[in-house]
Amino acid sequence: xxxxxxxxxxxxxxxxxxxxxxxxxxxxxxxxxxxxxxxxxxxxxxxxxxxxxxxxxxxxxxxxxxxxxxxxxxxxxxxxxxxxxxxxxxxxxxxxxxxxxxxxxxxxxxxxxxxxxxxxxxxxxxxxxxxxxxxxxxxxxxxxxxxxxxxxxxxxxxxxxxxxxxxxxxxxxxxxxxxxxxxxxxxxxxxxxxxxxxxxxxxxxxxxxxxxxxxxxxxxxxxxxxxxxxxxxxxxxxxxxxxxxxxxxxxxxxxxxxxxxxxxxxxxxxxxxxxxxxxxxxxxxxxxxxxxxxxxxxxxxxxxxxxxxxxxx
Numbered sequence: 001x002x003x004x005x006x007x008x009x010x011x012x013x014x015x016x017x018x019x020x021x022x023x024x025x026x027x028x029x030x031x032x033x034x035x036x037x038x039x040x041x042x043x044x045x046x047x048x049x050x051x052x053x054x055x056x057x058x059x060x061x062x063x064x065x066x067x068x069x070x071x072x073x074x075x076x077x078x079x080x081x082x083x084x085x086x087x088x089x090x091x092x093x094x095x096x097x098x099x100x101x102x103x104x105x106x107x108x109x110x111x112x113x114x115x116x117x118x119x120x121x122x123x124x125x126x127x128x129x130x131x132x133x134x135x136x137x138x139x140x141x142x143x144x145x146x147x148x149x150x151x152x153x154x155x156x157x158x159x160x161x162x163x164x165x166x167x168x169x170x171x172x173x174x175x176x177x178x179x180x181x182x183x184x185x186x187x188x189x190x191x192x193x194x195x196x197x198x199x200x201x202x203x204x205x206x207x208x209x210x211x212x213x214x215x216x217x218x219x220x221x222x223x224x225x226x227x228x229x230x231x232x233x234x235x236x237x238x239x240x241x242x243x244x245x246x247x248x249x250x251x252x253x254x255x256x257x258x259x260x261x262x263x264x265x266x267x268x269x270x271x272x273x274x275x276x277x278x279x280x281x282x283x284x285x286x287x288x289x290x291x292x293x294x295x296x297x298x299x300x301x302x303x304x305x306x307x308x309x310x311x312x313x
Contacts, residue, residue, distance in 0.1 A: 053287035059277070063284075070288035080289060083272040084296070086177060086265060090252075091245030093181025094188070099237060101185070102192035107222055110200045123197070126190035134187075138254030141183050145169055169255055176265045180251050192237045199233035200226060235308045239301050246297050249274065269293050 053071070056064045074080060105126070109119055129137070144151050145168040153165040168179050203226070211221050249270040256266050273293070277286035 049287045049290060052284050053291050055284040055287075057284040058281045059283040066284070070285045071292065073285065074288050074292045077289075079267075080269070080272055080292075082264065083267045084269045084293075087246055087248055087268045087270075089174075089177050090180045090184070090248060090268070091242070093178055094184040094245055095238065095241050097182060097185035098189045098192050098241065099234070101189045102196050102237075105189075105193050106196040106200055107218075107226070109197065110226075119197075123190075123194060126193050128190065129187045130191050132187075134250045135254060137183065137187060138251060141179070142169065142255055145179060170265075174265065176255070180248070180255065180266065183251060183255075184245075184248070188241070192241075195233055195237050196230060199230045203229050231308060235304065239304055242300055242304065243297055246293065246300070 052063075054065055054067055056066045056069075105122075109122070145153075147153060147165045147167040147169075150165075150168075152168070153162070156162045157165070166175065169176050207225050207229075208221060211225060216224070247270050248268045252266040252268050252271055253274075269289075270293070273286050273289045276282050276289060
């Protein structure tokens with residue numbers, strides 16, 4: 001083995017990764033702005049909210065520790081229970097329509113016997129509502145469903161389906177909750193469809209071909225091959241939908257009255273937290289409600305994972 005002749009060559013042999021380590025240090029410096037912004041705008045607010053949840057605080061003035069009083073009040077609050085029940089109803093309509101329609105379209109577009117063309121175009125069309133701002137979607141449906149001049153009521157009355165206009169967004173009954181669930185499903189089914197399509201396309205096609213050769217029908221192929229292998233993707237779609245659905249705020253807020261004052265049916269959990277914090281100026285109690293909602297979402301997600309794992313076993 002040849003011995004390095006010069007001092008620089010000897011240093012290069014001793015630290016062959018010196019240049020790479022210097023570049024790594026520069027990379028860390030470039031990452032620092034993001035890390036600092038993440039700590040200031042993401043991590044700190046979480047810890048500050050957790051601290052406020054143990055306080056009697058109006059957002060200004062003196063902070064007084066009340067320890068677990070806010071949490072005890074949250075679990076006894078009938079308005080919060082009603083708001084959470086409303087949220088579950090809207091999410092239930094949403095996930096049934098969203099996942100059901102996405103599954104139906106996935107089966108149609110992946111049928112090995114009747115392969116449909118133009119999948120890329122349909123993907124773009126189905127995903128398009130997801131790209132539209134929620135404000136625009138709410139304004140569109142608020143105009144269509146207006147009980148006096150809305151197109152939906154006019155069409156239904158012309159067809160003789162109804163005899164008088166329906167106040168779809170009255171906010172006092174199941175009709176408003178159904179509207180929010182349907183609009184949410186229309187906005188998000190394209191995203192679920194793309195996820196499920198990606199999952200199906202990742203399945204080895206030899207399974208489908210072998211099943212077809214053996215005489216299996218479309219329902220047998222779907223129930224025995226597609227569904228079991230799609231379970232992880234479906235779990236992801238269901239859990240992300242659950243997390244987003246239980247934090248529903250924008251659609252009910254925008255579809256409610258002109259001043260953002262919903263009826264009882266459109267009062268969601270996050271809407272109640274928002275009103276408690278910024279209308280009633282009970283920041284400490286609102287912070288406790290936020291963490292209670294976080295715990296509820298965590299429990300629901302844990303149950304979903306447990307159920308899916310049991311089915312896999």
